[in-house]
Amino acid sequence: MSEIDNAIAAPATYADEARIHALFAQLRKEDPVHWTEPEGFRPYWAITKYADILEIEKLKDNPDHRAYRGLTQAWFMPPNLKKLDARMAELAKRYVDRMMELGPTCDFTRDVAMWYPLHVIMSILGVAESDESLMLKLTQELFGGNDPELRRQEETPGVNTNTIMEFFNYFNNMTAERRAHPGEDLASVIANGKIKGEPLGDLESASYYIIVATAGHDTTSACISGGLRALIENPDELAKLKANPELLPTAVDEMIRWVTPVQHFMRTATDDHELRGKTIRKGEAVQLLYMSGNRDEDIYPDAFRFKVDREPNRHVAFGYGAHVCLGQHLAKMEIRAFFAELLKRLDHIELAGEPKRSHSVFVSGLKTLPVRYSLRAA
Numbered sequence: 001m002s003e004i005d006n007a008i009a010a011p012a013t014y015a016d017e018a019r020i021h022a023l024f025a026q027l028r029k030e031d032p033v034h035w036t037e038p039e040g041f042r043p044y045w046a047i048t049k050y051a052d053i054l055e056i057e058k059l060k061d062n063p064d065h066r067a068y069r070g071l072t073q074a075w076f077m078p079p080n081l082k083k084l085d086a087r088m089a090e091l092a093k094r095y096v097d098r099m100m101e102l103g104p105t106c107d108f109t110r111d112v113a114m115w116y117p118l119h120v121i122m123s124i125l126g127v128a129e130s131d132e133s134l135m136l137k138l139t140q141e142l143f144g145g146n147d148p149e150l151r152r153q154e155e156t157p158g159v160n161t162n163t164i165m166e167f168f169n170y171f172n173n174m175t176a177e178r179r180a181h182p183g184e185d186l187a188s189v190i191a192n193g194k195i196k197g198e199p200l201g202d203l204e205s206a207s208y209y210i211i212v213a214t215a216g217h218d219t220t221s222a223c224i225s226g227g228l229r230a231l232i233e234n235p236d237e238l239a240k241l242k243a244n245p246e247l248l249p250t251a252v253d254e255m256i257r258w259v260t261p262v263q264h265f266m267r268t269a270t271d272d273h274e275l276r277g278k279t280i281r282k283g284e285a286v287q288l289l290y291m292s293g294n295r296d297e298d299i300y301p302d303a304f305r306f307k308v309d310r311e312p313n314r315h316v317a318f319g320y321g322a323h324v325c326l327g328q329h330l331a332k333m334e335i336r337a338f339f340a341e342l343l344k345r346l347d348h349i350e351l352a353g354e355p356k357r358s359h360s361v362f363v364s365g366l367k368t369l370p371v372r373y374s375l376r377a378a
């Protein structure tokens, strides 16, 4: 199995979609709870079946987590997000307009999909528009630490010390500023929030900003790029969606399942646990491979088909349980707003070059998607 073990841990494998999916399909069939010993890494359990991912996600976590999550949870729920509906539609229009201006060709990932969720999350958090390029650069370095093009050149591949320091310096200044002058943005909620009656420390508040600033855009933009690619490669599905815009919510969930930009999360066992006849020991690392769970043949008999009207579709792209993605409603709202605007104005679209995925085991997606198209004015 050493060849498989090295492949699961190698960022380059994830740049080749067919290869990684074939590898996971083999593991789901032959060894779904797989002890993985890649060269150069601490060994871990690779979990590839949907039901097993859910079982592990349901196990308990430290209660501190709930208190931290509680600080912003209400903010991320649909009743609060509804206020952003009109603003989101306006932003979606801004980025589809940009695409139209660039036409008849563009690199959809680099010119459009990367910028729209970045702008949404940064304006919500309260980062100045002039700092958005810096935030994008730091996020890509953090998640693309192994990609030869995206990583920070002076760092050892996979190590991100300088990037993290730069994030911390930026956000520590933000905390001080929001404590002195609280506003309506999410940064003010975090800077002025209290846990057990105490304000958050510098490490905690900066970490909170970093997770919101980084979790919210690369992931969503990967779904928008990968979703558009899936529509281009499945013209019947594109036609169906254009003719039936009420399918947009199911289409968005299918895009998210299809892309699964957060390919896995790691957990550490806090107790011994039996799974499919194997014992995961306390202290061992466990890799929940969402990307594999979302193509599990036991849940989706036609898992390798992209269907805009797929129902039910309870995918695990957002995780599950206590840590389930806090931004899932926001992400879906953004993707819906974008495709509602795009599809209304799109006459034609095709690939204009080869799409390429980034080299990353954690968050990945298309780093380039060249397209040729014709769009109408709004």
Ligand code: HEM
Binding pocket: 057, 069, 121, 211, 212, 213, 215, 216, 217, 219, 220, 223, 256, 260, 261, 262, 265, 290, 316, 317, 318, 319, 320, 321, 322, 323, 324, 325, 326, 327, 328, 330, 331, 332
């Ligand atoms: C389609 C886009 C997105 C995907 C696929 C995604 C996926 C995920 C996944 C898999 C997790 C871990 C769940 C687990 O450990 O069980 C997570 C956590 C999280 N996500 Fe997202 N996410 C997306 C968009 C967003 C957005 C827009 C935000 C907004 C800020 C966000 C904020 C968070 C936060 C704060 C957490 C940590 C939650 C916790 O540990 O309690 N995500 N996300």
